[in-house]
Amino acid sequence: MSLSKLFILRALFEAPAHGYEIARRVADMTKGCCSPTEGTVYPVLRDFEIGGYVTRAEEVVGGRTRKIYTLTAKGRDALKTALIAWAEASRALESASRDLFPGATGPHAPQDSCCSPSTVTDTGVSSS
Numbered sequence: 001m002s003l004s005k006l007f008i009l010r011a012l013f014e015a016p017a018h019g020y021e022i023a024r025r026v027a028d029m030t031k032g033c034c035s036p037t038e039g040t041v042y043p044v045l046r047d048f049e050i051g052g053y054v055t056r057a058e059e060v061v062g063g064r065t066r067k068i069y070t071l072t073a074k075g076r077d078a079l080k081t082a083l084i085a086w087a088e089a090s091r092a093l094e095s096a097s098r099d100l101f102p103g104a105t106g107p108h109a110p111q112d113s114c115c116s117p118s119t120v121t122d123t124g125v126s127s128s
Contacts, residue, residue: 006086007034008044009071009079012054016070019045045069053078 004026011017011025019041027035045067048054053075057068071079 003086004034004036004040005044005048006079006082008036008041008048009053009075009082012069012071012075013079016057016068018066018068022069048075 007026007030008022010029011022014025017025019038022045023036023038023041026041045054045056049056049069051074052072054069054071057070058065059068060066
């Protein structure tokens, strides 16, 4: 599962939300490292709905219809599985790269360098 998809599920774990709110939550929780656009969020939500990971309801707010997405039990299970897999991958990556750039990984790494908006796309993958 891509990081963007994981963050979208994580955002819905907090509470049901519409696409714009989900994108805002993802940007907030990643401190801007992953800032998906609505053009990224809605296709993922559509796929999640087809797969049974979220449900969709509509509500009218200020005369406009909003699609509100809610995480299902299957979505919670997928989130848990993805979090475990990404944690294992992160540990392996840190271990494999520790000797290449001592001090550049782990809890003491500078936060600005890894989450700079200029080097990270909405998928969480470096664009350089």
